[in-house]
Amino acid sequence: MVSATKQVPEPADGPPGTAPETAARLDRPETAGPADGQPEAAATEAAAPEGQAAPSSPRGQTPLFRARIWTRRARIVTARVARLVRTGASRILPATRYLLRAVHRRWRRSLQFRTVLTTLMLAIGSFAVVGAYLSNQIANNLFQERLAQAESETRYNVKQVQDTFDGAQVTDQSSVITLVYDTLNAVEGRGSVIQRRYVFEAMPEQTKPRNRWVESRASDQLTISVIPPELRKAVQDSGKDQFWASTEFPVGTEDRPGIAVGNKVTFNGTVYELYLIYDLNTAQKTLDEIQNVLLAGAAALALMIGAVAWYVTRNVVSPVSHAAVVSEKLAAGQLQERMVVKGEDEVARLGASFNHMAASLQEQITQLATLSQMQQRFVSDVSHELRTPLTTVRMAAEVLYDARDDFDPINKRSAELLYNQVERFQSLLADLLEISRFDAGVAMLDAEPTDIVQLVSHVIEGVAPVAAEYGSEVTLNAPAGSIIVEMDDRRIDRILRNLVLNALEHGEGRPVNISVAANDTAVAVAVRDHGIGMTAAEAARVFDRFWRADPARARTTGGSGLGLSIATEDTKLHNGWLQAWGEKGRGSNFRLTLPLRQGDTITRSPLQLEPADVGPAGAVRERTMLLLETAVTEARSAPSGPDATKEQP
Amino acid sequence: MKARILVVDDDEALAEMIGIVLRNDGFDPVFCADGGQALEVFRSSKPDLVLLDLMLPGIDGIEVCRQIRGESDVPIVMLTAKSDTSDVVRGLESGADDYVPKPFKPAELVARVRARLRPGDQKAPETLRIADVTIDVAGHVVSRNSERISLTPLEFDLLVALARKPWQVFTRELLLEQVWGYRHAADTRLVNVHVQRLRSKIERDPEAPEVVLTVRGVGYKAGS
Numbered sequence: 001m002v003s004a005t006k007q008v009p010e011p012a013d014g015p016p017g018t019a020p021e022t023a024a025r026l027d028r029p030e031t032a033g034p035a036d037g038q039p040e041a042a043a044t045e046a047a048a049p050e051g052q053a054a055p056s057s058p059r060g061q062t063p064l065f066r067a068r069i070w071t072r073r074a075r076i077v078t079a080r081v082a083r084l085v086r087t088g089a090s091r092i093l094p095a096t097r098y099l100l101r102a103v104h105r106r107w108r109r110s111l112q113f114r115t116v117l118t119t120l121m122l123a124i125g126s127f128a129v130v131g132a133y134l135s136n137q138i139a140n141n142l143f144q145e146r147l148a149q150a151e152s153e154t155r156y157n158v159k160q161v162q163d164t165f166d167g168a169q170v171t172d173q174s175s176v177i178t179l180v181y182d183t184l185n186a187v188e189g190r191g192s193v194i195q196r197r198y199v200f201e202a203m204p205e206q207t208k209p210r211n212r213w214v215e216s217r218a219s220d221q222l223t224i225s226v227i228p229p230e231l232r233k234a235v236q237d238s239g240k241d242q243f244w245a246s247t248e249f250p251v252g253t254e255d256r257p258g259i260a261v262g263n264k265v266t267f268n269g270t271v272y273e274l275y276l277i278y279d280l281n282t283a284q285k286t287l288d289e290i291q292n293v294l295l296a297g298a299a300a301l302a303l304m305i306g307a308v309a310w311y312v313t314r315n316v317v318s319p320v321s322h323a324a325v326v327s328e329k330l331a332a333g334q335l336q337e338r339m340v341v342k343g344e345d346e347v348a349r350l351g352a353s354f355n356h357m358a359a360s361l362q363e364q365i366t367q368l369a370t371l372s373q374m375q376q377r378f379v380s381d382v383s384h385e386l387r388t389p390l391t392t393v394r395m396a397a398e399v400l401y402d403a404r405d406d407f408d409p410i411n412k413r414s415a416e417l418l419y420n421q422v423e424r425f426q427s428l429l430a431d432l433l434e435i436s437r438f439d440a441g442v443a444m445l446d447a448e449p450t451d452i453v454q455l456v457s458h459v460i461e462g463v464a465p466v467a468a469e470y471g472s473e474v475t476l477n478a479p480a481g482s483i484i485v486e487m488d489d490r491r492i493d494r495i496l497r498n499l500v501l502n503a504l505e506h507g508e509g510r511p512v513n514i515s516v517a518a519n520d521t522a523v524a525v526a527v528r529d530h531g532i533g534m535t536a537a538e539a540a541r542v543f544d545r546f547w548r549a550d551p552a553r554a555r556t557t558g559g560s561g562l563g564l565s566i567a568t569e570d571t572k573l574h575n576g577w578l579q580a581w582g583e584k585g586r587g588s589n590f591r592l593t594l595p596l597r598q599g600d601t602i603t604r605s606p607l608q609l610e611p612a613d614v615g616p617a618g619a620v621r622e623r624t625m626l627l628l629e630t631a632v633t634e635a636r637s638a639p640s641g642p643d644a645t646k647e648q649p
Numbered sequence: 650m651k652a653r654i655l656v657v658d659d660d661e662a663l664a665e666m667i668g669i670v671l672r673n674d675g676f677d678p679v680f681c682a683d684g685g686q687a688l689e690v691f692r693s694s695k696p697d698l699v700l701l702d703l704m705l706p707g708i709d710g711i712e713v714c715r716q717i718r719g720e721s722d723v724p725i726v727m728l729t730a731k732s733d734t735s736d737v738v739r740g741l742e743s744g745a746d747d748y749v750p751k752p753f754k755p756a757e758l759v760a761r762v763r764a765r766l767r768p769g770d771q772k773a774p775e776t777l778r779i780a781d782v783t784i785d786v787a788g789h790v791v792s793r794n795s796e797r798i799s800l801t802p803l804e805f806d807l808l809v810a811l812a813r814k815p816w817q818v819f820t821r822e823l824l825l826e827q828v829w830g831y832r833h834a835a836d837t838r839l840v841n842v843h844v845q846r847l848r849s850k851i852e853r854d855p856e857a858p859e860v861v862l863t864v865r866g867v868g869y870k871a872g873s
Contacts, residue, residue: 383730387730387751387752388660388751389660389662389663390751391752391753392660392662392666393752394752394753395663395669395753395755396666398755398756399670399755449866450866451866458822489837
């Protein structure tokens with residue numbers, strides 16, 4: 001991690017340069033340095049492990065010790081995090097997940113939260129970049145300053161040492177040692193604080209080892225090992241040049257960052273390497289302090305920016321959320337709700353146009369409501385106005401009909417026709433009024449818990465005369481003796497009566513089977529006939545208003561063509577399903593499914609729509625049904641439904 | 650003796666037709682075409698039953714019903730063109746015993762009239778009790794602690810039907826058959842409304858009935 005750099009271009013001549021010269025030379029790279037820029041320094045750092053004293057930017061050292069500190073910090077943090085994760089993972093994980101989910105929910109739901117968080121993130125990111133740049137610059141400058149000082153001091157001291165050595169009287173070894181040591185100790189500087197430390201080492205591979213009276217010497221406990229080998233090599237290989245390198249040296253128990261500056265001195269024919277080591281500890285401390293201040297400043301600034309963002313977004317978002325609240329109220333039917341409009345800014349414009357929209361919406365809805373009320377009034381009035389004369393006509397027709405035996409054949413037949421057609425007219429009018437009540441949305445469900453099996457029995461009793469007329473037998477299959485269903489019995493009675501009458505009408509005199517079954521949530525009544533049946537296309541249209549399977553076919557029971565439409569509406573009112581299955585020549589099956597309790601949703605019908613006595617292959621091909629509600633999935637699984645009840649043969 | 654029936658209807662053709670049918674079946678119809686005069690005609694003619702159209706010029710049928718009920722227990726049968734829940738229930742609550750929805754058949758109308766005119770004076774002397782209420786069937790008197798409670802004939806019939814078989818739960822259909830005389834399923838709201846009216850007269854606290862109890866999902870029974 002150390003790169004020694006050659007300080008100055010080496011002059012060809014051997015004699016050591018004078019001090020002013022050296023100083024002048026020193027200045028040059030200093031002033032030229034900053035132009036090299038930061039990226040090169042980083043590149044130097046990256047290339048550093050190669051360790052060669054390649055001439056490059058003199059500032060390569062700066063990131064080195066900081067990187068080392070950061071690495072150490074990172075290692076500590078990693079260790080702590082790892083321990084936390086290991087010990088508390090099981091307990092913290094659910095809480096963290098909950099927290100994350102809460103934050104995620106906030107993120108999705110709150111524009112303000114999202115804006116503030118984004119602003120904070122961006123601010124912190126920018127601070128990190130700016131902070132890194134600033135602290136890098138400061139560190140660089142601090143280092144450069146210290147380096148310049150170290151180099152000039154070294155030059156001066158080395159010169160002093162060399163001068164002392166040159167002028168020394170070499171007599172005996174002990175006086176020489178004392179001289180050398182005194183000279184070197186003087187290098188450390190005066191006062192209680194050591195200004196610089198030295199390492200004094202004889203160059204290896206000297207020709208005259210016996211003349212070496214002084215081997216090596218160093219301040220404190222330092223050894224030659226604190227000097228990076230690259231630096232030593234550079235010093236050894238060169239002539240009289242001065243080199244430097246970053247290093248680390250022990251003081252007491254800690255390792256301190258430092259700059260080692262090396263040169264050669266000659267004493268009594270022996271060449272020594274002299275390294276002076278300058279402590280960078282104070283610079284490092286200053287840097288640390290500056291970084292702490294930067295960090296604290298950034299944190300405070302980030303908080304302030306967060307607060308500002310919160311305030312600003314609150315100002316912008318609060319009208320928007322006000323608008324959201326107001327529009328929710330509008331949607332819920334509180335049409336008189338309006339936004340508060342202040343000023344003339346964009347928000348005020350939004351409020352004004354929102355209010356305008358709400359006003360026109362309210363106007364339209366009121367208009368529609370008025371129209372609907374008028375429609376209802378109309379239906380009600382028509383009902384009354386038509387029914388009163390119809391009652392008179394009907395009574396008169398019946399009086400005539402009762403007395404028809406006294407008439408001549410022409411009048412008798414006329415009385416019969418009049419009576420029958422008045423009846424038909426009456427039922428048509430009743431159905432029309434019923435449908436228009438559904439269309440006007442005034443049909444209300446009057447649901448009460450009632451036994452549907454009993455109701456079906458009533459219906460069967462009621463249609464007995466019609467069944468006898470057609471010669472059909474109506475059978476009931478209700479394994480559960482009684483099923484209490486929350487329903488409007490008048491409407492269900494009407495639906496079932498209609499289904500059974502239809503079955504009789506199209507049943508060709510064959511039996512009509514009625515099945516009743518329930519599961520946990522729903523009850524189903526299926527009315528199956530074995531008559532002419534119907535095709536897929538017919539089954540799809542069977543609930544349409546005024547639709548007839550065969551227009552040419554005589555309508556014997558005098559239905560209005562609205563019966564199944566009314567049944568559909570009645571079923572919808574119960575949140576139920578009314579579905580039809582048919583196959584040409586094999587009869588048809590109508591299934592009514594109702595929820596046991598109003599408000600429940602039906603998941604599947606207790607009875608299958610497609611009768612069990614129909615071959616599955618053919619049945620699937622020919623099967624037709626009409627789904628009134630979103631019953632697609634249920635209906636598809638119906639034929640193989642496990643709880644499907646087998647119908648009576 | 651012919652039973653006299655007051656027909657309150659503004660539609661002259663219908664009133665005349667109803668008159669023909671009623672006369673044909675041996676009743677004595679009296680007519681009134683205006684709601685405002687209905688009470689006067691009622692007082693002067695003293696009918697045995699009132700057939701009342703709900704929609705009338707002047708005072709509307711519901712108000713007329715309330716006025717008549719205010720001074721008499723005479724059976725009232727409404728003629729309604731609307732089968733909307735609210736109108737029927739409002740009519741029944743204002744005191745009508747039964748209703749016939751237009752357009753009706755002559756036989757239907759006559760059946761309803763006959764059912765309400767059933768003579769109650771052939772009943773054998775009989776005293777019934779429900780909770781702390783005593784019913785003198787022959788004397789047509791209902792009392793609690795020798796304090797007389799005034800009931801209309803229909804309400805009286807309803808109470809007697811329940812009191813005669815205190816062990817039985819009556820479905821609404823059964824009550825419609827026994828008390829109103831319907832042979833086929835009819836509007837069960839008739840029962841609901843009249844049970845409410847009956848309770849408001851004989852119960853100490855109509856919210857917590859002791860005489861006529863509701864059996865949820867089935868019907869009603871007499872209290873013990």
